[in-house]
Amino acid sequence: MHFCSTQQLELMKRYTIALLLFFSLFSTLLFAQQKPNVTSEDSLNNNLSKSATTIGGYGNAFYQRNSRTQTATLNLERFVLFTGHKFNDKISFFSELEVEDAKVSGGESGGEVAVEQAYLKFNLNANQYIVAGLFLPRIGILNENHLPNTFNGNERNYVETYIIPSTWRELGIGLYGSLNNLPINYSVGLVNGLSSEMFEHGSGIREGRFEGRNASGNNLAITAALQFYQGDFKAQLSGYYGGTVGVNKRKADSLGLQSGTFGTPVALGEADIQYAKNGFSVKVLGTIVSIPDADKINRAYASNTPKTEYGAYAEVGYDLMQLMGKPKDKQLVVFVRDEKLNMNAGIPSNGVTDGTLNQNYVVAGLSYLPIRNVAIKGDIRIAHTGSQNPDLIINPNPVAQPYQQNYNLVNLGVALSF
Amino acid sequence: MVAAGELSSCATLPVYKTTMANSKVSVPVSLFAQSDFQIIQPKDLFYNIGLRKEKDGSYTALLLRCTHADNQLVSTGNGFKCNLHGSTFDKEGQVTQGPAERSLKKYRTEIISDQIIIHLS
Numbered sequence: 001m002h003f004c005s006t007q008q009l010e011l012m013k014r015y016t017i018a019l020l021l022f023f024s025l026f027s028t029l030l031f032a033q034q035k036p037n038v039t040s041e042d043s044l045n046n047n048l049s050k051s052a053t054t055i056g057g058y059g060n061a062f063y064q065r066n067s068r069t070q071t072a073t074l075n076l077e078r079f080v081l082f083t084g085h086k087f088n089d090k091i092s093f094f095s096e097l098e099v100e101d102a103k104v105s106g107g108e109s110g111g112e113v114a115v116e117q118a119y120l121k122f123n124l125n126a127n128q129y130i131v132a133g134l135f136l137p138r139i140g141i142l143n144e145n146h147l148p149n150t151f152n153g154n155e156r157n158y159v160e161t162y163i164i165p166s167t168w169r170e171l172g173i174g175l176y177g178s179l180n181n182l183p184i185n186y187s188v189g190l191v192n193g194l195s196s197e198m199f200e201h202g203s204g205i206r207e208g209r210f211e212g213r214n215a216s217g218n219n220l221a222i223t224a225a226l227q228f229y230q231g232d233f234k235a236q237l238s239g240y241y242g243g244t245v246g247v248n249k250r251k252a253d254s255l256g257l258q259s260g261t262f263g264t265p266v267a268l269g270e271a272d273i274q275y276a277k278n279g280f281s282v283k284v285l286g287t288i289v290s291i292p293d294a295d296k297i298n299r300a301y302a303s304n305t306p307k308t309e310y311g312a313y314a315e316v317g318y319d320l321m322q323l324m325g326k327p328k329d330k331q332l333v334v335f336v337r338d339e340k341l342n343m344n345a346g347i348p349s350n351g352v353t354d355g356t357l358n359q360n361y362v363v364a365g366l367s368y369l370p371i372r373n374v375a376i377k378g379d380i381r382i383a384h385t386g387s388q389n390p391d392l393i394i395n396p397n398p399v400a401q402p403y404q405q406n407y408n409l410v411n412l413g414v415a416l417s418f
Numbered sequence: 419m420v421a422a423g424e425l426s427s428c429a430t431l432p433v434y435k436t437t438m439a440n441s442k443v444s445v446p447v448s449l450f451a452q453s454d455f456q457i458i459q460p461k462d463l464f465y466n467i468g469l470r471k472e473k474d475g476s477y478t479a480l481l482l483r484c485t486h487a488d489n490q491l492v493s494t495g496n497g498f499k500c501n502l503h504g505s506t507f508d509k510e511g512q513v514t515q516g517p518a519e520r521s522l523k524k525y526r527t528e529i530i531s532d533q534i535i536i537h538l539s
Contacts, residue, residue, distance in 0.1 A: 054487045056503070056517055082503070084487045089464040094487070094502065126459055126466045126482075126490060138501075145504030150515060176501070178492045180433040180459070185492050185501075229495040277496075373516040417503070417517040 056082035060148035062155075062377070062413025068404045076102040078148070080116065092121045115212060116169055128177035134212040135174055138187045138225035139238045140164040140270050141285060148415035149375040152317055152335040153363050155411065159311035159341050163287050164270060165206035171215050174223075185227040193219035194266055196244035196257070196297045201304040202357060204343045205266055205289060208244060216246025220261050232277040240268040244297070255300040257293070264293045279319030281333075286312040295348035304354070308346030313339040331369040338362050355386030356403065365411075374416045381409040433457045433466075441539040445469060447532045455509065457482075457493060458536070465490055467525070467536060468498065470509060479525040479536045480511040486518040498522070 059079040065072040080098040087093070096116040104111035119133030138144050142151065142160040146167055151157070160166045172191030178184065192215035194208035210216070221242020228235045243262040245252050252259035272285035289309040291297070297305045317335035343357035365379025388403045432453055436443055438460045449456050450471045458467040458479070468480040482491040484500035491498035497508040506515040511522030526537045 052488065056486065058517070082487070086488050092488070123464045123490070126464055129490070144501060147504055147517060150504055180457075183493065183495060229493065231495045234494065372513065373519065418519075 051088060052086050054082070054084040054086075056084075056418050058147045058149070058415070058417035060154065060413060060415035062411050064154070065410040066407065067409070068407035090123050092123075094119060094121060116167060118212070127180065128175065130173060130175050132173045134169050134171050135189075136167055136169045137174065137189045137191060137223040137238075137240070138176075138227075138236075139168060139223060139240055139268065140166060140287065141236075141272055141274070141283065142166045143168050147417040149369065149373055149417050152315065152333060152367050152377075153337065153365060153379045153381070153411070154377050154413040154415075155381065155409075157313055157315075157337065157339055157363075158359070158361060159285065159287065159313045159339050162204050162206060162343060163289060163309050163311035163341055164268065165204065165209055168209060169211055170209065170221070171212055172220075183229045185225075185229075187223075187225045189223040191221050191223065191242075192216060193221045193242035193246070193262075194244045195246055196264055196266075196291075196303075196305065197247075197301055199244075199297065199301070199303045199305050202343065202354070204306070204309050205268075205291075208266075218246045218248070218259065218261075219243030219263060221266075232275055234274045236270075236272050238270045240266070242266060244291075256296050257300055258296075264296060266291050279322035281315075281317045281319075283315045284313070286310070295350050298348060298350045304344075304351055305348075306344040306346060306351065306357075307348045309341075309343045310345050311339070311341035313337055329369075329371045331367070331372075333367040333369075334365075335367065336362065336364040352389060352391055354389055354392055356388055358386035360384045373418055374414070376414055378412050379410075381411065383407050383409065433459055435459045435461070437461045438463065438538065441537065443467070443536040443538060445534045445536065447529065447534055460538075463538075468493075468509070468511075468522075469527075469534065469536065477527040477529070477534050477536075478510075479527050481523040481525065483523065484518055485513075485520040485522060486516075491522075 057080050061076040063072060063074050078098060078100055080096050082096050084092060084094045095118040098114050098116045100112040101110050104113050115134060117135055119131045119135040122130045124130065136143050140160045142156055143164060143166040170191035172189055174187055174189035176187045192210055194205055195210065195216060196208060198208045199205060200207040219242065221240060223240045225236060225238035243260060243264060244266055245257045245259045245264045247259065249259045258264045267290045268287065270287040275282045291305060291307055294305045294307040297303060315335060315337035317333045320332040320334060321330050339361040341359050344354055347353050362382045363379055365377065368376045384406050387405060434445060434449060434456055436458060443458060443460050445458055454471040456469045458469050466482040468482055470478045472478060482498055484491055484505050486505050487502055489500045489502040491500050497506055497514060499506045503517050504515065505518035507522055508514050511524065513519060513521060528535050
């Protein structure tokens with residue numbers, strides 16, 4: 001009897017959330033369809049908002065020399081097309097279709113074709129809007145804004161690739177807004193949760209993302225962010241909290257996992273500050289991930305999931321063109337970035353510490369932008385990791401080469417957006 | 419004929435809420451006694467307008483709509499940003515970071531009887 005009541009409660013919770021989601025969307029649509037265009041103001045709005053389809057995109061390719069493997073590769077890492085359509089001033093659609101590594105071929109590993117974003121946007125007023133569909137929650141810097149000509153270095157920073165698994169898109173709804181009386185922007189989102197079943201040793205929570213494909217609706221997540229702007233300074237706080245078990249309660253019980261909306265949770269917190277003035281720029285970001293039931297996930301899936309991960313980086317850049325009379329569109333940015341991340345900073349009692357997941361990178365280089373939307377980049381990534389745990393070595397020397405804790409990557413590439 | 423509005427502001431981010439009439443927005447000149455920049459929020463317009471007082475006493479009105487994909491812009495303290503793809507603009511409406519390539523749309527303004535009239539057509 002008690003079991004039935006708990007189930008019913010859980011069902012009620014889910015139906016309530018589903019109803020809320022439906023109501024939010026429905027009311028927004030209703031709102032959007034109100035008021036026929038009869039006034040001069042509306043005519044003006046129509047003028048402003050002629051329906052329009054926009055196309056944009058971005059891409060990057062680079063050469064990489066790896067001192068550890070003594071090999072070099074050339075890769076068209078990303079080619080992305082944006083398509084957007086504005087139906088009117090209130091309702092728009094945005095999408096991004098991405099091809100990674102240039103080619104996807106049946107039976108061959110590598111490459112990816114993915115819808116990175118596809119959502120409807122409902123403007124409530126000049127300061128607030130709702131998105132519904134596959135979108136990128138505001139977590140960190142890179143997740144929301146990742147055009148390759150706007151960050152330094154050919155590769156995206158590793159902290160926002162492995163600790164914050166950018167680009168982290170999920171299905172759901174989000175409210176975005178800014179305050180009138182304070183220089184603050186905010187966002188909140190309700191999205192599908194991660195899958196702890198898909199977590200893989202060495203990549204944190206990254207492989208647990210559904211990215212819009214058959215996501216579980218049993219477990220959900222909430223995200224929120226606050227941005228503060230003052231002069232040339234910007235600060236942000238963001239967070240994520242969500243369940244990771246999408247299987248039904250019976251199966252979850254048999255696996256020893258907590259099911260439900262926020263069962264077996266993952267929590268992520270992030271803070272960053274950015275400053276830019278007269279060609280000088282600074283970015284500092286820190287993030288931490290907590291998986292309190294990592295021991296249960298390991299018992300169920302043997303994935304050596306960590307209990308805690310963290311990462312941080314600091315980057316300083318200067319546009320040398322400032323010294324040459326500040327040409328309007330050109331930039332020559334010299335930069336250095338220090339990245340520190342540990343994907344097993346905390347290990348549960350049934351976990352195994354992997355020193356190679358404790359990583360430090362110093363990335364330094366130049367970004368030359370002959371025009372704002374095109375970048376030619378050169379950088380070196382000097383890597384240092386912890387040592388291998390002998391218990392995790394599958395192919396010992398001489399079958400495999402000895403693990404090198406220190407190596408470097410030399411990258412030369414081009415990037416664009418439009 | 420233009421409609422009057424109300425001030426909803428603080429020292430850091432002044433916002434003036436008003437209405438439109440005959441494709442015009444009216445803003446009191448007195449708003450610029452303390453500041454040379456004001457966000458104008460006309461009712462039922464889904465974009466804010468940035469109104470700046472120039473050194474010569476004239477006023478420049480910028481539509482805070484990204485010229486890349488028509489998204490609303492947010493004020494950043496030193497300009498405006500589009501959170502959709504990251505384009506940024508300075509207070510003059512010039513692009514400072516892409517992918518936007520065109521400057522913000524400007525509206526004609528004139529001063530009539532202590533009111534700044536923004537012509538939105």
